[in-house]
Amino acid sequence: MQGLLAVADRAAEDDEAVIDKPVHERRVLIPAVLDPDLARGVPARAVHQPHREIGHGRSVLAATDIRPGSAVGQAVVEWAMADRGWPEDWDERMAGRECPICAAVGQGDNDFWVAVSSGEFAEVYLERRSRLPGYCIVVWRHGHIAEPADLNPGQACGYWEEVLAVGRAVRERFDPVKLNYLTLGNTIPHLHTHVVPRYRDDPAPGGPIAWEAMFSSDPVPEAELHRQAASLRLLLTR
Numbered sequence: 001m002q003g004l005l006a007v008a009d010r011a012a013e014d015d016e017a018v019i020d021k022p023v024h025e026r027r028v029l030i031p032a033v034l035d036p037d038l039a040r041g042v043p044a045r046a047v048h049q050p051h052r053e054i055g056h057g058r059s060v061l062a063a064t065d066i067r068p069g070s071a072v073g074q075a076v077v078e079w080a081m082a083d084r085g086w087p088e089d090w091d092e093r094m095a096g097r098e099c100p101i102c103a104a105v106g107q108g109d110n111d112f113w114v115a116v117s118s119g120e121f122a123e124v125y126l127e128r129r130s131r132l133p134g135y136c137i138v139v140w141r142h143g144h145i146a147e148p149a150d151l152n153p154g155q156a157c158g159y160w161e162e163v164l165a166v167g168r169a170v171r172e173r174f175d176p177v178k179l180n181y182l183t184l185g186n187t188i189p190h191l192h193t194h195v196v197p198r199y200r201d202d203p204a205p206g207g208p209i210a211w212e213a214m215f216s217s218d219p220v221p222e223a224e225l226h227r228q229a230a231s232l233r234l235l236l237t238r
């Protein structure tokens, strides 16, 4: 769903400031959206916080690629220090005003995604322009909810169970080496989760994958998308 979610999220998440943090044996750059200090506008600095969960990142440049004083290092520092802000109409977006996902729910295929299935709590769509076969987006289908913490316990359990069921179906159909689950919504704050299959030959093995590495300008051929959607549908509804 490149136009509605991928590009939108990309603007908010992928272009966020980054910070150098260790992940396992390597150091990677992860977006400020995952770092509460940076999200509040605190300048980037190197920190050691191995306890923090890593989601996805703009880049997986190793620390050796961002040596202080190097061109890349300087660019990263300037980027991290840039004055970034939330959209002017952020409060309205959070409240669901003119929410494009609310408008898309229940409407089936569109230019960005192919409908896979509809569960009790969420709808499942296959991203048209992903470079990663099986990339699905799970969308909360009962009105506008921005934060998963606003779901009641039954809703929360139902939503995440359906997200995980999609993960199982993608794993069975596409055999990725790993699945990533991204619940972001920093541009369109309607609860949705990207279920991202990671492959042995993808561009960022062992770390977060960049948005630009996940999406293509050209969609997957229609017939292939519908074949994939049908096989996932079968797994989700059996």
Ligand SMILES: [Zn+2]
Residues within 6 Å of the ligand: 096, 099, 100, 101, 102, 103, 143, 144, 145, 189, 190
């Ligand atoms: Zn909405």
